[in-house]
Amino acid sequence: MSSLAERLAAARRQAEASQATTPTADPAAEPAAENGAPGPAASNGSTATDPGPAPGGAPGAAPGGAAGGAQSAGPAPGAAKEYTSTAAEADARRRAAQKPAEPTSRRRGAGAETERIEELKGHVHTELVKQLGPHLYAADVDQADLESRVRQVLSDVLSRQERPISNADRQRITQEISDDILGYGPIEPFLRDSDVTEVMVNGHDSIYLEKDGRLTPVKAQFADEAHLRRTIDKIVSRIGRRVDESSPMVDARLPDGSRVNAVIPPLAIDGSCLTIRKFATDPLTVHNLIDFGSISDKTADFLDACVRGRLNIIVSGSTGAGKTTTLNVLSSFIPGDERIVTIEDAAELQLKQDHVVRLESRPNNIEGKGAVTIRDLVKNSLRMRPDRIIVGEVRDASALDMLQAMNTGHDGSICTLHSNGPRDTLARMETMVLMAGMDLPVRAIREQVASAVDLIVHQTRFKDGSRRVTHVTEVESMEGDVITLQDIFVYDHSAGFDHQGRALGGLIPTGLRPKFLEKMTHSNVTVDPLIFSRGAR
Secondary structure, three states: OOHHHHHHHHHHHHHHOOOOOOOOOOOOOHHHOOHHHHHHHHHHHHOOOOOOOOOOOOOOOOOOHHHHHHHHOHHHHHHHHHHHHHHHHHHHHHHHHHHHHHHHHHHHHHHHHHHHHHHHHHHHHHHHHHHHHHHHHHOOOOOHHHHHHHHHHHHHHHHHHOOOOOHHHHHHHHHHHHHHHHHHHHHHHHHHHOOOEEEEEEEEOOOEEEEOEEEEEEOOOOHHHHHHHHHHHHHHOOOOOOOOOEOOEEEEEEEOOOOEEEEEEOOOOOOEEEEEEEOOOOOOOOOHHHHOOOHHHHHHHHHHHHOOOOOOEEEEEEOOOHHHHHHHHHHOOOOOOOOOEEEOOOOOOOOOOOEEEEEEEEEOOOOOOOOEEHHHHHHOOOOOOOOOEOOOOOOOOHHHHHHHHOOOOOOOOEEEEOOOOOOHHHHHHHHHHHOOEEEOOHHHHHHHHHOOOOOEEEEEOOOOOOOOEEEEEEEEEEEEOEEEEEEEEEEEEHHHHHOOOOOOOOEEOOOOOOOHHHHHOOOOOOOOOHHHOOOOO
C-alpha cells in the first residue's frame, strides 16, 4: 500500500484535475488513520529522518510512512476536509469570475469583429479602386454597366477572404461599399428615402434630415473630413464644377435634379457643409398640391388659365417655400406645341413637354475665366426662337434682361424670385435691375416692371412645415410713382391651427376680378366668373 503522503498527493491531483466536483480524500486514508499510522508519529515527535516504524503500524508503514507522518502530523486527520474546502473555494472563485467576464468577453469579441469588418471594407475598397480605376468617376460610363462591374469585383474580393464572414456581414459590407463607390456614402440611404426632402451635413460627424417639414438628426456619419470631401468632389465633378480653397463654395445638382450646395474650409469653420434639396423622381402635379392644401381647386383652375393665356408670372417666396415645385406645376400647363427654353444655375426643372431646350450657367474655371451667367443665357435665349422663357431663379442683373424678354413679345414667361411678399417682389426686382449698372431712373424701371409682369404667385413655408400659396396677386399699372397691386386670392388665416399645430386655412377669392382677363381672351382663354366669387374655394 502506498504511503500517506502519496495518497494525499494523489487526492490533491484529483481535486485540481476535476475542479467541477467537490473532491474527497482518498478512501485509503481513513483506514490509515484508524490504524493509527500518523498518530504515534505525532505523539513520538518523529521527524523526517526518524527511521523507526510506527508503533502498531500497518505492515507497509515503514520508514517512508514515518516520514510522511512527520510531514503531515497535524493536518492528517482533517486532510480530506482541508482539501475539500480549498477546492470548493477555488471552484466558487472560478464560477464568480466567469459570470461578470462573459459579457466583457462578448464585447471584446464584438469590438474585434467590428475592427475586422472595417479593415475588410478598407481592403475591398482599395482593391476595387485598383481594379476599376478611373472608370469609377468617369462621366461617360454607363451607370448600369458600372454597377455590374463593381458588384462583380466586390463578390470576387469577398470570396477570396481567408476568414469566413457571415451572410449578414457580407450583405452589409457590399451595401456600404456600393453606396460609397456608386453613391454618396452614408447619405445614400437618405437620398433613396422618398420621405426625406432635404439632407444637411454640418461636418463629417453631423447629419440632419428634413422630413414632413421638420428637422431631425441621424446617427450616420462620414468616416472623416477627407471622406466627406471626396463625396463633395464626386458630386460637383460630374457636372464639370469644382470646389477647392480658391473656390470654396459651389452650387451643383445630382443626376435626378436635386439641388446641391457645398461650402468647405476655410469658409466653413467646423468642417465642410453639404446641403442637398431632394426633388421627387416623379414630379409633383397640381393634384398633389391640391391634396397637400397648397392651393385650392379654384386657384388651380385659375392658374391653369393664366399660363395658357400667356401671362408673365413671377413665383416668389422665401428659401424652401416650394417655389421650384410650384414653377414645375405651372410649366405643366404650357401647351405641348410650344418651344420652351429653360435657364438655370443648376438644372432642376422637370418639364414633361417634348420641345424643351435646357440651358445651365457655368462658373469660372481654375484660371478665373470662362464664366457664363444667367444674364448671358437670357440674352442668348432671345435668339433661339422661344415661345416661353423659364428662368429657374432671378437673383442678379439678369432681372433686367428678363424684363426685356417679357416686354419684347415673349409673353408667357415664368421665373422665381426670393421675397417676403408681393410688394417686396417688385422692390427686389427694381434692386436687381439697378445691379445691371444701367443708370436708369426708378420710375422707368417701375414702368418696365408694371408693363412686363402680370401676376405674382407668392408662397410661404409655415411653422408646421407645410408650404402654401398665400397670395395670387395681379400687377395692374402705375399710379404716379407707385405700382398698384390687386389680390385675387389670399390665404385665410382666421381658421387657425388644429391640436397638432397644423394650419387649417386655405386660399379664398377676394371677390375682385383681374383686369388681365381681356389679355387672356386674345389667346382664346376664358375664365369662369364664379371663380372670383367670395363663396368659391
